[in-house]
Amino acid sequence: MALKLYLEAINKEIAEHKYGNHPQELYDPLEYIMSLGGKRLRPALTLMSANLWLYNWQKAVKPALAVEVFHNFTLMHDDIMDQAPIRRGQATVHEKWDTNTAILSGDVMLVAAYELLAEVEDANFKHVIKRFNRTAAEVCEGQQLDMMFASKENVSKEEYIEMIRLKTSVLLGFALELGAIVAGADQESVDLLYSIGVNLGLGFQVKDDILDVYGEQAKVGKQIGGDIIENKKTWLMIDALEKAEEFGVVKELNTWLQKETFDNTEKVTAVKAIFDTIGVKQDAEQAMHGYFNLAFDSLKKLNVSEDKKQVIRSFAEDLLNREH
Structure with a gap:
């Protein structure tokens, strides 16, 4: 309310x-x-x-x-x-x-x-x-x-x-x-709130990266896999590139990244399959939760009543659980 x-x-x-x-x-x-x-x-x-x-x-x-x-x-x-x-x-x-x-x-x-x-x-x-x-x-x-x-x-x-x-x-x-x-x-409270905002922002962006690949198009409101189509260096793509050799998918991933002409749907499906092999989504979700938890930890330290803090906590939980 x-x-x-x-x-x-x-x-x-x-x-x-x-x-x-x-x-x-x-x-x-x-x-x-x-x-x-x-x-x-x-x-x-x-x-x-x-x-x-x-x-x-x-x-x-x-x-x-x-x-x-x-x-x-x-x-x-x-x-x-x-x-x-x-x-x-x-x-x-x-x-x-x-x-x-x-x-x-x-x-x-x-x-x-x-x-x-x-x-x-x-x-x-x-x-x-x-x-x-x-x-x-x-x-x-x-x-x-x-x-x-x-x-x-x-x-x-x-x-x-x-x-x-x-x-x-x-x-x-x-x-x-x-x-x-x-x-x-007081300055301590100002600093805690700044920390809350920064960590919410980091968690929010990693969540955005996840939704771009794994969200539902009707809910996200844009083409799923747009970041993959553009070879955008998101958290998920960087994670995949770092772990590609370990999972034996370096050649396949680089082939898609280097293609200049391709079918968008085919590329998104192929790269998403590579992400699934590596476990990129799980890695990203772990990182996202880490940032939100840092924000919640700072919120706990804030010296104001719990009922007043609840509005910020609910807001943060909505950001964490959003589907678009």
């Missing part, structure tokens, strides 16, 4: 917030991408965190929206880099308008995030901005590593985890950290 309230507050703020109106061509793409929906996980985490200490958690809504605006800014620019035509079932900004407009509208989104963070009380503002700046830089570092991995022959699991920590997890950590700072929590 609490999560529903948080999401309603966030969506109401998104619908009512004005970023600017002239020239309209600059701000329309911003309004458009924010209207496309999404899970709104990050701002929800900020409000959950604030409510651990604040009865009036609504004072954290604008800072929470800053996190969501920044997240969508990264998506707008990622779509340009990936030349992606679709985002959440609709045309991406650079497809609907053009690349230059998407770059500039993305830039103004970053400015909008700072303006929303300026709603934080003066006593906390400098600390919040320093943490946001560090997080924003780390997200960019993660994206750069991800692009470099596309052409890098060997990527270790440690390198992959560091990449997704930067690209995905640190923003979840900041979202929880931000709510605690707004609520005036």
Whole structure:
């Protein structure tokens, strides 16, 4: 019930917030991408965190929206880099308008995030901005590593985890950290919440990698095996490459990775069979549970009442058990 309230507050703020109106061509793409929906996980985490200490958690809504605006800014620019035509079932900004407009509208989104963070009380503002700046830089570092991995022959699991920590997890950590700072929590609690967010993010991404191969297409909402088709270096693919020799499937796996023309379904079926031989799914699930358990351990150490922590615990369990 609490999560529903948080999401309603966030969506109401998104619908009512004005970023600017002239020239309209600059701000329309911003309004458009924010209207496309999404899970709104990050701002929800900020409000959950604030409510651990604040009865009036609504004072954290604008800072929470800053996190969501920044997240969508990264998506707008990622779509340009990936030349992606679709985002959440609709045309991406650079497809609907053009690349230059998407770059500039993305830039103004970053400015909008700072303006929303300026709603934080003066006593906390400098600390919040320093943490946001560090997080924003780390997200960019993660994206750069991800692009470099596309052409890098060997990527270790440690390198992959560091990449997704930067690209995905640190923003979840900041979202929880931000709510605690707004609520005036002690530094130990702020640090614990950051750790919870980072580990939830790592577990979330490994779960994503699993669902891409082993999820049900109707539930996942996209083609199963897309990562395999693209030879994407996910946790599962790296695990398979590390263990291929031990299971005698090096030649078969490399043959599929090196093919330039192939039937998508045939490739996904063949590589998935190799994954099954190696036990990649079980390995990935073990790693995923490890990260979620680290998050739950940090949650236990948080010095607030159990009933308040339950909202975050339920949220984390939903992420762990999701099918899409």
